[in-house]
Amino acid sequence: MRAAGISVRTGVFENECTALNETFNKWITTGQPFVVAKCGMSLDGRLTRRSGEDPWITGPAARRHARMLRAQVDAVLVGASTIRADNPRLTARGVRGARQPWRIVLTRGGRLPQKARIFNDRFAARTRVIGKGTLRKVLAELGRNEITSVLIEGGGDVLSQALDARLIDKVQIYLGPLLTGGPVLAFGGRGAGGTSEAAFLRGVNYERIGQDVCVSGYPNYPA
Numbered sequence: 001m002r003a004a005g006i007s008v009r010t011g012v013f014e015n016e017c018t019a020l021n022e023t024f025n026k027w028i029t030t031g032q033p034f035v036v037a038k039c040g041m042s043l044d045g046r047l048t049r050r051s052g053e054d055p056w057i058t059g060p061a062a063r064r065h066a067r068m069l070r071a072q073v074d075a076v077l078v079g080a081s082t083i084r085a086d087n088p089r090l091t092a093r094g095v096r097g098a099r100q101p102w103r104i105v106l107t108r109g110g111r112l113p114q115k116a117r118i119f120n121d122r123f124a125a126r127t128r129v130i131g132k133g134t135l136r137k138v139l140a141e142l143g144r145n146e147i148t149s150v151l152i153e154g155g156g157d158v159l160s161q162a163l164d165a166r167l168i169d170k171v172q173i174y175l176g177p178l179l180t181g182g183p184v185l186a187f188g189g190r191g192a193g194g195t196s197e198a199a200f201l202r203g204v205n206y207e208r209i210g211q212d213v214c215v216s217g218y219p220n221y222p223a
């Protein structure tokens, strides 16, 4: 075009354009799905309250906001304990025109309640149980099956593996204004050796939703 005398500018809104296509770009260049880690977290980094109580960490508006993420990915992935504890639907309900993503459940022991919603609702055919392999291998296999994006929704065990193995491309964390204590950490695992080894976020965005705050960004893993 330049040779034809047409004025050309490149790199216009480069970051914005890259963000628009971030999932496909990752998958097409690496074969691995773009991985988003999402959870509702108390201010002290816990994922859950003691059982028997209202289990929600965040309010209804934040949970609705989070469900929109499901409409943007090819698959949602959780650990088996989350199915056993919460019996979640993992649907994109309430999002107009949303396509139901695959629902991937990881289990080594295979002990999953057959009455769980994900096996019995109208999207049951979109549920897959995967029983072996590291999280990295599971994601690679999903990538080979043309799943370009995966939303990891917990629980803490699976999120920790994802962070330790540096598999997370983006986080979307909903912080509720409460302290719960207790054993279920959102990101436990091995952890970073020191602050210099921690994954600082770039492109951080803060959004207040009702009484909760949604923090999103892209972990920058140190060399």
Ligand SMILES: NC(=O)c1ccc[n+]([C@@H]2O[C@H](COP(=O)([O-])OP(=O)(O)OC[C@H]3O[C@@H](n4cnc5c(N)ncnc54)[C@H](OP(=O)(O)O)[C@@H]3O)[C@@H](O)[C@H]2O)c1
Pocket: 038, 039, 040, 041, 046, 047, 048, 055, 057, 078, 079, 080, 081, 082, 083, 085, 086, 106, 107, 108, 109, 110, 111, 130, 131, 132, 133, 134, 135, 153, 154, 155, 156, 157, 158, 159, 161, 184
């Ligand atoms: N606030 C939130 O956003 C949120 C979201 C999700 C969950 N939660 C809470 O988190 C709690 C559950 O979390 P959790 O840390 O205990 O467990 P989890 O991560 O939900 O599940 C752990 C289980 O997943 C399976 N698993 C993990 N990694 C695997 C791998 N690489 N390959 C095959 N299977 C694998 C194993 O299942 P088997 O034991 O069957 O072998 C393991 O015991 C619940 O209390 C739930 O309410 C909160």
